[in-house]
Each structure stands twice: as C-alpha cells, then as structure tokens.
Amino acid sequence: MATIKDVAKRAGVSTSTVSHVLNKTRFVSEDISVRVMAAVEELNYAPSALARSLKVNHTRTFGMLVTTSTNPFFGEVVKGVERRCYEQGYNLILCNTEGDVERMRSNLDTLLQKRVDGLLLMCSEVEGRDFDLFTRHQPVPTVVMDWGPIGFPSDKIQDNSHHGGYLATRHLIEKGHTKIGCLTGPLDKLPAQQRLSGFAQAMEEAGLEINKQWIVSGSFECEGGEQAFNEIYERGPLPTALFVCNDMMAMGVINTAHKKGLSVPDDISIIGYDDIKLAKYITPSLTTIHQPKHRLGQQAVDTLLDKIQNKRASNKVIQLEPTLVERDSVKAI
Missing domain, CATH: 3.40.50.2300 (Response regulator)
Structure with missing residues (x-):
C-alpha cells in the first residue's frame, strides 16, 4: 500500500506539500498540484483516516447504541440520525444492544476505544444506570434519546x-x-x-x-x-x-x-x-x-455537534411535541 512518502518521492516534492495539496491547507502552484495528484492516481494512494484522526484528535465519527426491536420506530429515528451525520460529514457506527446490559457495556467500551467523537444512546438499558465506563475513558459528549433518568452527564432529546x-x-x-x-x-x-x-x-x-x-x-x-x-x-x-x-x-x-x-x-x-x-x-x-422521528434523529446529531463545537459542559433537555393524526380506527358515538 502506497504511503504519503511514496507520493512525495514520485512527485518530487516534500510530504508536507503533498499534505497541503490533498487537504487544501495552503496555496500550492497548479503545476505542483497536478504532479501530486498524478502521483496519487498512479500509486492508488488513499490517505489514512486513522492517522489523520490521531493528528487532529478527532475521528469525525459518532457511535450509536440502539435496542434491537421489530418496532420500525427505531429504524425511522436511526434513518434521521444517519442522514444528518452524512450531511455534516460524519460517519456513524451503529451497535445493537439486543436488550442485554452486558452486550451494551461491551459495545459502549468498543466505541470508546475507537475514540468516537460523541455518543448517541437510544436503548432503555441505560435508564437509571451509572456506568463505570465513563470513568475509565476520557469523557465523551453524549446525547440520550427518548428514555428516562440516567446516572451520567448527558444531553437529552425526548418526546412529551x-x-x-x-x-x-x-x-x-x-x-x-x-x-x-x-x-x-x-x-x-x-x-x-x-x-x-x-x-x-x-x-x-x-x-x-x-x-x-x-x-x-x-x-x-x-x-x-x-x-x-x-x-x-x-x-x-x-x-x-x-x-x-x-x-x-x-x-x-x-x-x-x-x-x-x-x-x-x-x-x-x-x-x-x-x-x-x-x-x-x-x-x-x-x-x-x-x-417526529426523523426530527428526533436530526436534533440528536445537532445537539451533539453543538456540545462538541462549543465545548458546552452543561446538560440540557430538548422536548419534542407530539401531534394527533386522525385516520379510520376511531368511531364517533
């Protein structure tokens, strides 16, 4: 697999120049940019997302824990989350808890080890629990979606x-x-x-x-x-x-x-x-x-981004209001 050093050698430039061309972090002449991009294509070079994340100290990845269920409610919310992550240039790692507390702990530990930038929790297993995982790892911005009391710092999006x-x-x-x-x-x-x-x-x-x-x-x-x-x-x-x-x-x-x-x-x-x-x-x-399931997912991502970007320590609760939809299953008497 080609490295950035290989690209620099093929293009006859420094590795820092290759980095500036690829990341558009500094002006580089058109002639040099063309040489660098030609070398990238010839060598089939793909920048390491892991190396970049270690350098800038973020992975542009969110982790989400969700209880596996036949209820399409969860899938519709996850769709809203995934769409918003895509729009904001973030990846989403989705983990199913299967309703099992130990599996949830294992998934959560894995996500924290992968250094996700934030966590979205939509699983009833978190209700009323205080996880030692949050003390074993660096604090991670967290949003809990639509569940009850929790024993750790978090923003919360919930239905009224x-x-x-x-x-x-x-x-x-x-x-x-x-x-x-x-x-x-x-x-x-x-x-x-x-x-x-x-x-x-x-x-x-x-x-x-x-x-x-x-x-x-x-x-x-x-x-x-x-x-x-x-x-x-x-x-x-x-x-x-x-x-x-x-x-x-x-x-x-x-x-x-x-x-x-x-x-x-x-x-x-x-x-x-x-x-x-x-x-x-x-x-x-x-x-x-x-x-508003799609909006619940979008709001959760936006809240997490706000917490990260503004380094906001306070925990807030955002409440979404339900509405009546009339169809055919209720008769007037």
Whole structure:
C-alpha cells in the first residue's frame, strides 16, 4: 500500500506539500498540484483516516447504541440520525444492544476505544444506570434519546409522552367515548408511565371513571398488544375505545380483535402512538399520535455537534411535541 512518502518521492516534492495539496491547507502552484495528484492516481494512494484522526484528535465519527426491536420506530429515528451525520460529514457506527446490559457495556467500551467523537444512546438499558465506563475513558459528549433518568452527564432529546397520552385520550372523549381503557407499555419505562399519566389526566378532567380492569401492561411489540388485549377480553365487558401506547401494540390489538370476531372501529375504537409508516397502511388505517422521528434523529446529531463545537459542559433537555393524526380506527358515538 502506497504511503504519503511514496507520493512525495514520485512527485518530487516534500510530504508536507503533498499534505497541503490533498487537504487544501495552503496555496500550492497548479503545476505542483497536478504532479501530486498524478502521483496519487498512479500509486492508488488513499490517505489514512486513522492517522489523520490521531493528528487532529478527532475521528469525525459518532457511535450509536440502539435496542434491537421489530418496532420500525427505531429504524425511522436511526434513518434521521444517519442522514444528518452524512450531511455534516460524519460517519456513524451503529451497535445493537439486543436488550442485554452486558452486550451494551461491551459495545459502549468498543466505541470508546475507537475514540468516537460523541455518543448517541437510544436503548432503555441505560435508564437509571451509572456506568463505570465513563470513568475509565476520557469523557465523551453524549446525547440520550427518548428514555428516562440516567446516572451520567448527558444531553437529552425526548418526546412529551404525557401530553401525547393526554391528546390521544381527549380525542376519544371528543368522539363521544366514556368507557375507555389503556393498554400501556412496560410500566418500568418512563415513556409508558408518562403516556398512562396523560390518559389519567384527560379522564379526570372529563369526570370519567378510570376502570382498572381496562388498564393492562404489555411489551412495546405486536405480541405485547395481543397479550394485553387477550387479558382485557377475558376480564369481561370491553370498553368502547382503547388508547394503546404504541403502534406496534395497536396492530397486535387490531389483529387479535379481528380473530375474535370484533370489528375496529365498529365494535371497539383504537388509537395508537408513534405514527410509524405502517400505521396508515393497515386496515383500518390507524389513528395515532405522531412522534417526529426523523426530527428526533436530526436534533440528536445537532445537539451533539453543538456540545462538541462549543465545548458546552452543561446538560440540557430538548422536548419534542407530539401531534394527533386522525385516520379510520376511531368511531364517533
């Protein structure tokens, strides 16, 4: 493999001149520039990104940890992150945690050893944890995306889940529903807690009874929706409407209801949360709460860049606001 010294020898110039030509850091005459670029092409020379990163003390690379999931929500956010990194001239190393704390620790250790310039964390495994990795390595600017309390310094981008839960329930109430249930995500996760609290606030403001028989927790996956709906079905008479705390669960609910001979929305209305792309293509198309997923990814990268470029030590929280998307899964009564 050719080195910068080989290029300099072929072009008859110094290595510093080759560096100036390639990096455009100083004026070099056109004749010399042509000779250098001809030598680069002849020798098929590729500058070492590693050597350059060691010299300038940054790698123009971000690391991202994300929980592996069938939920397209994560993929849509990652797409926003990757697009913004590309626009800003950064590379992205993506690591899946598989929901395993030890794998997450191993991935995090690897990213820090690779001297990434910053970290983006979108995995619930970080919630409430204080990692010794952050003391074993040089501090790295970090942004946590959409999760609960953490035990290390970080900026945070999050969805206003309480308001989203409130919006969903208010919509059902405005459509005339008074018998409303809530299928939540895992209640050890902050987003699920906040969406349930938004549901409770809307019910209380409307003077409606919260029937605990109609509140069931499940995983944030299709199977979680299936399991939660089966549980509520077995408890007796169903509500006329359900706020289901994410779209994947809602799709599991609609499928399970159909198998039981129930029609959505004629027999039971469903509203979801996230507004994943699939939501408008299922039957019936899903009324849901929109999270700005692409903007969440872009905002996370911009926040990380701001922290790096301005050497900002303070940690801030940026909250993105959800909105209602009306489709066909909620009936007015």
